[in-house]
Amino acid sequence: MATASSPHSVSHEVDTPEAGRIALKFFFNLMEKWGCTAEQQRVLLGSVSNTTLYKYKNLPRVRLPHDTLERISYLMGTHKALSIIFSNSPERAYEWVSKPNSAAPFNGQSALQYMLAGRVVDLADVRRYLDGVRG
Template sequence: MDAAELLERADTSSPEAGHVALKFFFNIMAKWGCTPSQQRILLGGIGNTTFHKYRKLPNVRLPRDTQERISYLMGIHKALRILFSNSPQRGYEWVHKANTAPPFNGRSALDFMLNGRVVDLADTRRYLDGVRG
């Protein structure tokens, strides 16, 4: 069972769900090669103290905004795993490659998501869901 399935079965406001979500988040950030600064932006511009607390993977009730952001990242990861099922590494690299398609308009998906808005994560997920068909 993957992190998304665990979260779907759990009470998303529970401390255990927060732990699972953070574990997923930091694992995918490592695979994407994101810096701590980028990770803080993707989590909603959280402060250093909160970021370092989260790095310890506590059982914590995450704010709704953080839950939503991680949920979109899970969907993005899942779509990339499907699209690049023969080469997962290509999926991890995809987020760094320039993309001429809207909404990216020549930027990488990661650069686009680093605008810091939830809608940018949602748009990236929608784009990938559309590509997947």
């Protein structure tokens, strides 16, 4: 009989240098697909310094700060939701984030512009919006 992992053991699984490397690899692959600049990447990671961004680009085995992991997690959820919504057109899934959107909370901005306000809640809002769209 399988037992649920305790929250403590789950945090250890994502708080490893290898998990950090995998999260960064996902992040930079997604940033390439979205066409994000280095400055946009810095903001999405939590306004990290240029030095930190370029260190991360080397995909080190590093324990990422909780805030950075949380941000990447929201971006993963956004990517997953878009992949489901646009399952017949992967290109549209990657383009969607840059297109103006009249729906709340975007009010004419693109989802990327909205997320570039820099707060974790902005990333969470986009993911929540897409989860609602896909049902």
